[in-house]
Amino acid sequence: MSARFDAIGLVVSDMTAAVRFYRRLGFAIPEGAETEGHVEAELPGGLRLLLDTEEVVRSFHPSWEPPSGGGRTSLALRCDSPGEVDSLFAELTGAGSGFELKPWDAVWGQRYAVLLDPDGNGVDLFAPLAAGQ
Numbered sequence: 001m002s003a004r005f006d007a008i009g010l011v012v013s014d015m016t017a018a019v020r021f022y023r024r025l026g027f028a029i030p031e032g033a034e035t036e037g038h039v040e041a042e043l044p045g046g047l048r049l050l051l052d053t054e055e056v057v058r059s060f061h062p063s064w065e066p067p068s069g070g071g072r073t074s075l076a077l078r079c080d081s082p083g084e085v086d087s088l089f090a091e092l093t094g095a096g097s098g099f100e101l102k103p104w105d106a107v108w109g110q111r112y113a114v115l116l117d118p119d120g121n122g123v124d125l126f127a128p129l130a131a132g133q
Contacts (some may be wrong), residue, residue, distance in 0.1 A: 005047070006046075006047065006048065007026065007027045007040075007047060007048040007049070007050050008047065008048070008049050008050065008069060009050040009051075009052065010050070010051055010117075010119070010121060011052055011053070011054055011057050011066070012051050012052065012053055012115065012118065012119055013018070013053075013054055013059055013066070013119055014038070014084075014118055014119075015034055015035070015036065015051065015053050016030070016034040016046075018051050018102055018117065018118050018119065019033050019034050019039065019051070019095060021092070021117060022041065022049065022051075022119050023090055024030075024091060024095065024115070024122070025088065025092070026040065027041045027043075027049060028041055029041045037052065037055060037056040038050070038051070038052050038055045039051040039052075039100055040058055054066065062131070066119075070130070073122070074114070074121065074122030074123065074124050074127065075121070075122070075123050075124065075125070076123075076124040077123065077124065077125055078126060078127065079127040080127065081127050082103075082111035082127045082128075082129060082130075083114065084112055084125075084127060084133075085103050085109070085111040085112070085113055085125045085126060085127050086103050086113075088125055089102070089103050089113045089115065090103075092115055093115070097115050097116065097117075097118075098115070098116035098120075099113065099115050099116055099117075100114040100115060100116060100122060101114040103125075105129055106126075108110075108132065109128060109129050110126045110127060110128055110129060111126065111129055112124065112125070112126045112130075113125045113126075117125035
């Protein structure tokens with residue numbers, strides 16, 4: 001089999017808001033991307049994050065409608081430390097991002113929080129807790 005995992009694609013309602021959010025999380029998104037209908041950001045390990053506006057998706061799938069209700073997809077970002085989970089969460093919520101879960105020490109041994117991107121997709125932030133916490 002030659003198929004391999006290459007990219008994560010998200011449909012966005014507002015490219016400017018999505019680019020701003022993902023840049024704050026450290027994604028290298030090209031300058032000027034805010035005005036594009038399709039944007040790609042290379043991720044460590046060779047994967048890519050693809051952002052497409054609703055209009056672009058409808059250009060090839062005219063009957064496409066955004067999903068309603070809760071999301072079933074989330075991105076999980078490993079942070080270098082529990083403190084980084086807290087600081088990223090504070091930075092993004094301070095800039096107006098929504099969230100599902102404030103940072104907490106999970107029973108499985110991680111500092112964990114869940115932000116919401118501008119379209120309501122979950123973005124999990126996590127870092128291993130020090131032994132004994």
